[in-house]
Amino acid sequence: MRHPFRRKNFQPRTLVLYLAGVAAIAAARPTPSLFLAGLALVLAGQALRLWATGYLLKTDELTVAGPYAHLRHPLYAGALLMGSGFALMAGPAVAAVVLPIGLAFYFGYYLRYKERVESERLESLYGDAFRAYRTNVPALLARLRPWRSAAAAPPRWRVDRVLENNEQTALVYTLVACLSIAALGMLRAA
Numbered sequence: 001m002r003h004p005f006r007r008k009n010f011q012p013r014t015l016v017l018y019l020a021g022v023a024a025i026a027a028a029r030p031t032p033s034l035f036l037a038g039l040a041l042v043l044a045g046q047a048l049r050l051w052a053t054g055y056l057l058k059t060d061e062l063t064v065a066g067p068y069a070h071l072r073h074p075l076y077a078g079a080l081l082m083g084s085g086f087a088l089m090a091g092p093a094v095a096a097v098v099l100p101i102g103l104a105f106y107f108g109y110y111l112r113y114k115e116r117v118e119s120e121r122l123e124s125l126y127g128d129a130f131r132a133y134r135t136n137v138p139a140l141l142a143r144l145r146p147w148r149s150a151a152a153a154p155p156r157w158r159v160d161r162v163l164e165n166n167e168q169t170a171l172v173y174t175l176v177a178c179l180s181i182a183a184l185g186m187l188r189a190a
């Protein structure tokens with residue numbers, strides 16, 4: 001597991017997100033129904049991220065297998081599900097504040113920025129192969145039938161890729177956040 005306290009994790013924009021997350025957990029007043037609905041979204045998002053990182057080869061090759069055959073940004077889609085789920089888990093007051101602000105930031109800035117930067121990088125690396133992929137595979141709303149490129153047989157999902165992509169750290173953070181919200185809910189209910 002990569003060290004979670006790396007310099008890139010402590011840039012000002014990242015620290016703001018960490019502080020917002022801690023504040024949301026501290027303000028959490030979970031209700032059983034919202035907690036369960038949010039937990040379902042968190043689990044679905046984490047499952048999507050685990051599925052995606054098991055295929056992801058970063059810049060070694062253009063990844064178009066697994067969830068990448070259905071949508072171009074499964075990691076971002078998983079993060080969106082997880083963030084929305086955590087907001088719901090924290091209760092109605094937190095969700096009423098966090099969801100509109102988080103979704104506005106996500107769709108208004110983050111996804112647009114990442115799409116532009118990533119597309120430019122992948123197009124410069126893979127040219128026509130990436131352009132065909134971008135044309136045929138939607139960004140976030142998954143296509144039902146997987147897109148098949150003209151490339152060789154797709155790679156298989158592998159746990160070593162999950163570890164190389166450091167998804168285990170996100171899994172630990174997810175578990176800690178879920179347990180923290182659940183514990184706060186039980187303490188406040190007692």
